[in-house]
Amino acid sequence: MPNSPSDDARPPGAARRVKVQRRGPMLVEGPVEVELEDGTTVFSDRFQVALCTCRRSRRFPWCDTSHRARTAGPGDGAAGD
Amino acid sequence: MDYDGEGPRLPTARGPLSAAVGAYLLGTGPLPLPEEVAAATAYGDDLQLALYQCYELHYRGFAGVSPALEWDPGLLGTRAALEERFLAALRAGTTVHDSVEEAVGALLVEPVHGEGVSHFLRDEGELWQLREYAAQRSLYHLKEADPHAWVLPRLWGRAKAAMAAVEFDEYGGGRADRVHARLFADLMTDLGLDTTYGAHLDAASAECLVTVNMMSLFGLHRALRGALVGHFAAVEITSSPGSRRLAEAMRRTGAGPAAERFYDEHVEADAVHEQIVRHEVIDGLLEQEPHLAADVAFGVDATGHVEDLFGARLLADWRAGRSSLRVPLPAPLDRDSGISVIS
Numbered sequence: 001m002p003n004s005p006s007d008d009a010r011p012p013g014a015a016r017r018v019k020v021q022r023r024g025p026m027l028v029e030g031p032v033e034v035e036l037e038d039g040t041t042v043f044s045d046r047f048q049v050a051l052c053t054c055r056r057s058r059r060f061p062w063c064d065t066s067h068r069a070r071t072a073g074p075g076d077g078a079a080g081d
Numbered sequence: 082m083d084y085d086g087e088g089p090r091l092p093t094a095r096g097p098l099s100a101a102v103g104a105y106l107l108g109t110g111p112l113p114l115p116e117e118v119a120a121a122t123a124y125g126d127d128l129q130l131a132l133y134q135c136y137e138l139h140y141r142g143f144a145g146v147s148p149a150l151e152w153d154p155g156l157l158g159t160r161a162a163l164e165e166r167f168l169a170a171l172r173a174g175t176t177v178h179d180s181v182e183e184a185v186g187a188l189l190v191e192p193v194h195g196e197g198v199s200h201f202l203r204d205e206g207e208l209w210q211l212r213e214y215a216a217q218r219s220l221y222h223l224k225e226a227d228p229h230a231w232v233l234p235r236l237w238g239r240a241k242a243a244m245a246a247v248e249f250d251e252y253g254g255g256r257a258d259r260v261h262a263r264l265f266a267d268l269m270t271d272l273g274l275d276t277t278y279g280a281h282l283d284a285a286s287a288e289c290l291v292t293v294n295m296m297s298l299f300g301l302h303r304a305l306r307g308a309l310v311g312h313f314a315a316v317e318i319t320s321s322p323g324s325r326r327l328a329e330a331m332r333r334t335g336a337g338p339a340a341e342r343f344y345d346e347h348v349e350a351d352a353v354h355e356q357i358v359r360h361e362v363i364d365g366l367l368e369q370e371p372h373l374a375a376d377v378a379f380g381v382d383a384t385g386h387v388e389d390l391f392g393a394r395l396l397a398d399w400r401a402g403r404s405s406l407r408v409p410l411p412a413p414l415d416r417d418s419g420i421s422v423i424s
Contacts (some may be wrong), residue, residue, distance in 0.1 A: 045254070
């Protein structure tokens, strides 16, 4: 909202918020263009993107939840929502 | 009385309850008796289809059925009786963790040797099994995110803003061709399936109906908003790795690019949604309404419970070499001329 007051010490829209956590992806407000090591770029216009920080993602630079701990037990779950 | 001329056709009855509800919807018979509701199996075909028919009036309705019946007091009374049986069975059948942290934490670990449906489909699933899976899941995916949208007016602040943001992503971020239900219809076209809303209701097992009815139950009742949020979190948390396995299954069987895309999109989208639902929706809700913690944990664990039942049913049928469907699928439609109706 153009005229809304903000608690942030930044002018609205001047800085992009990035959320980091020790275990899990880095969350960045989209849209995002990411430059990879080889100079190529990938783009996402999702409202928020999760960037892989564990380097295990098979869809790098996007998080695919590969950072999760593994257990020996069986399991499954729904997919696609 | 006005009635919907278009829309899904009413399903074939599976017993006295679903037959009576179907007849009532057409104005040709009375509602089921309370004794009949009491005598039915909670997770059985008949009760679940009767409930599904009641709920569907809140989504797309049925051809030949008055849309005004959505708020018919008599029908709502029957729905309440069916829901009471269903919710009691869910509570009795679900082992609930002591806290939300434990319930969510249990989903944040991935089994090394998983044995679920997505593992089966990735490793040995055949195209006919992927078609059956998609046909049954279409009951939800063709209205993907709709049952969860009902929770929005029941939330506020951080939880509402975050839930709305995730739903916006589910609905394609403002682009009709990216609505997840649309992407699923495209997947179905790749698999040669009829994409008409409601086309596969007669084929779906009771266990499949249970998974979809649970979402409608939680979504339609403000009293169950905590359970809806817990359920949504469970789906989003488990979706990424499961979707990766299903994307691999689609690639291995050559199902087609749209079939792969649906699950590839969910690997990425749900890795984001998981973070937002855990840290903003759940934490935001519990900050405002800490007394809902037990309901959130119930929603998380009930989702695992009903998904386990559905998965066990699919695998039991497939391992025995049987179809998992109640009526056989027609031969695959041609990819280019397949019916494709999402409005």
